[in-house]
Amino acid sequence: MLIRNIRIFTLAPEQVKKTNLRITGSEITAEGPSLMPMKAEKVVDLEGKLVLPGFVNAHTHLYSSLSRGMPTPSKAPSNFTEILEKIWWKLDVSLDAETIYYSALVGAIDALKCGTTTLVDHHASPSSIIGSLDIIKKALKQVGIRGVLCYEVTDRGGKKKRDEGLEENERFIEGNKTDEYFRGYVGAHAAFTLSDESLHLCGEMAAKHKTGVHIHVSEDVCDVNDAREKYACAVFDRLAPHKILKKESILAHCVHLTLSELKTSRDKECWLVHNPRSNMNNRVGYAKVHLFGSKFALGTDGFPSDMLEEAKFAFHKQRDSGMYENINHANLITGGQKMISQIFRKKFGTLNKGAVADLVVMNYPEPTPLEKNNLLGHYLFGMQSSMVESVMVGGKWVMKNHKIRGINEDEIFAKSRQLARKLWKKMEKIS
Numbered sequence: 001m002l003i004r005n006i007r008i009f010t011l012a013p014e015q016v017k018k019t020n021l022r023i024t025g026s027e028i029t030a031e032g033p034s035l036m037p038m039k040a041e042k043v044v045d046l047e048g049k050l051v052l053p054g055f056v057n058a059h060t061h062l063y064s065s066l067s068r069g070m071p072t073p074s075k076a077p078s079n080f081t082e083i084l085e086k087i088w089w090k091l092d093v094s095l096d097a098e099t100i101y102y103s104a105l106v107g108a109i110d111a112l113k114c115g116t117t118t119l120v121d122h123h124a125s126p127s128s129i130i131g132s133l134d135i136i137k138k139a140l141k142q143v144g145i146r147g148v149l150c151y152e153v154t155d156r157g158g159k160k161k162r163d164e165g166l167e168e169n170e171r172f173i174e175g176n177k178t179d180e181y182f183r184g185y186v187g188a189h190a191a192f193t194l195s196d197e198s199l200h201l202c203g204e205m206a207a208k209h210k211t212g213v214h215i216h217v218s219e220d221v222c223d224v225n226d227a228r229e230k231y232a233c234a235v236f237d238r239l240a241p242h243k244i245l246k247k248e249s250i251l252a253h254c255v256h257l258t259l260s261e262l263k264t265s266r267d268k269e270c271w272l273v274h275n276p277r278s279n280m281n282n283r284v285g286y287a288k289v290h291l292f293g294s295k296f297a298l299g300t301d302g303f304p305s306d307m308l309e310e311a312k313f314a315f316h317k318q319r320d321s322g323m324y325e326n327i328n329h330a331n332l333i334t335g336g337q338k339m340i341s342q343i344f345r346k347k348f349g350t351l352n353k354g355a356v357a358d359l360v361v362m363n364y365p366e367p368t369p370l371e372k373n374n375l376l377g378h379y380l381f382g383m384q385s386s387m388v389e390s391v392m393v394g395g396k397w398v399m400k401n402h403k404i405r406g407i408n409e410d411e412i413f414a415k416s417r418q419l420a421r422k423l424w425k426k427m428e429k430i431s
């Protein structure tokens, strides 16, 4: 396929230019302004529209998709632990196969509409663990989106459920080692709900499968206090002996990491994921994002996978705080793309020859000059997800003119509304 008459917009390297792209199979095989159609080649003329690499949500929880508009607890949670206990741990334990499936479906539709082509998800459904990652995969495949999936191992439900969580991760990792669209990871909740033995088992499994651990780290000060009070050490001191701090691992939030822990994370080349909307909403504090290093990515932690919006929150939080002037804002978009390049061992986030053809077509008629040196200004102050018109994943159009192919959104949303109400009722009954 030859996509003609476009302007590509990339942040790594920073460029905006008129060109054409040739897509063969799942890859971009040529790029250049003088490319001419080959015999029998399909030609798509995009009339000067902008084309960007697909966005990546580097840390999210699709299982929370049916929580939008959910009634708040009668007594408002007063801290982070209560937010987990009164909201999220009631929700995750109430999920069954059907609600896992519809949560993933609804979350994936939201993501694709915003131009997000890959979700790095962290799943929990303690009443329905075995097979849960396959259910999510089925939903994402139906929508046409890529996924890096894991199950959240924790000790909060006892040994049997912890072991089921480990088993689910291993089964999914093994089954998706060469899948074109999916990879498995070892999911772990957070140090404060994991014993040393459980952390060890997660680290060992990741080492065995040459993958990483995807874990919440120092999201709230409760994680820091737990390590200090029960183990007389810092959170990183609990993770390090179990081979969790390594270049494949994904550490979400990292709000309360110390300067020395941040240095360790940079030395070990761990991925650190900033989740500004969630951090503000839970009032857990402001991460030292300027010290996250080059392996810094952006996640939504269960908020809709609108990466342009999340990037704007990250930017305005930083501006309002008056802190951390030297953040590389391009990383807010390119970090996740670099992360999945490492995970899939392919090139994402560029539109050069050899890159995976995950791309977004945006209708952005810019009112001011759009040039190489002001791209950030346009994406932080002008571009919106509603301008995403079409999306290609792995060389296939999965959304064309705002319509996702092969699914009936009205039917899916009618069903998900019904299921959400049932789920909320079920949660109310948990004391």
Ligand SMILES: [Zn+2]
Pocket: 059, 060, 061, 122, 216, 252, 301
């Ligand atoms: Zn999270």
